[in-house]
Amino acid sequence: MAYDRNNVFARILRGEIPAHKVYEDPHTLAFMDVMPQSPGHALVIPRFEAENLHELAPEALAATILTTQRVARAVRKAFDPPGILIAQLNGLGAGQSVFHIHFHIIPRYEGLDLTLHARELADPKVLAGQAEKIRAALE
Numbered sequence: 001m002a003y004d005r006n007n008v009f010a011r012i013l014r015g016e017i018p019a020h021k022v023y024e025d026p027h028t029l030a031f032m033d034v035m036p037q038s039p040g041h042a043l044v045i046p047r048f049e050a051e052n053l054h055e056l057a058p059e060a061l062a063a064t065i066l067t068t069q070r071v072a073r074a075v076r077k078a079f080d081p082p083g084i085l086i087a088q089l090n091g092l093g094a095g096q097s098v099f100h101i102h103f104h105i106i107p108r109y110e111g112l113d114l115t116l117h118a119r120e121l122a123d124p125k126v127l128a129g130q131a132e133k134i135r136a137a138l139e
């Protein structure tokens with residue numbers, strides 16, 4: 001499948017739709033997932049047109065995973081979860097729903113099951129507050 005330049009993450013990269021951004025640099029962008037599976041769920045994407053892992057250039061992958069580590073550390077500092085799940089889905093068969101490669105940073109909390117994947121929109125005010133906490137925790 002050819003890369004669709006109108007997927008939502010491409011549009012966020014072009015500034016056509018808003019996002020609760022937590023971090024950005026010349027190669028990557030991190031922002032809150034609007035349908036979080038747990039409080040603090042963030043996403044990291046490269047500024048590179050690639051649908052999935054198979055299509056991502058090694059340098060872009062390196063930058064993306066480094067940003068994932070950086071933001072995951074900030075999420076850990078901000079929310080102090082006992083664990084953090086990093087997920088990356090490739091293809092419809094894996095449940096991928098946005099076809100611009102991304103890494104999920106999903107805090108896991110004691111006694112709190114994950115909500116269903118990409119189902120329910122969170123309150124934008126709550127997401128804004130969480131993004132603020134993550135930005136403040138970035139080193």
Ligand code: DGP
Pocket residue numbers: 008019020031032033034035036088089095096097098099117118
């Ligand atoms: P995946 O299924 O792995 O492709 O995950 C896509 C995620 O993107 C899913 O958790 C929901 C989230 N998402 C979908 N649309 C938007 C959007 O417009 N903005 C943001 N911030 N997240 C979105």
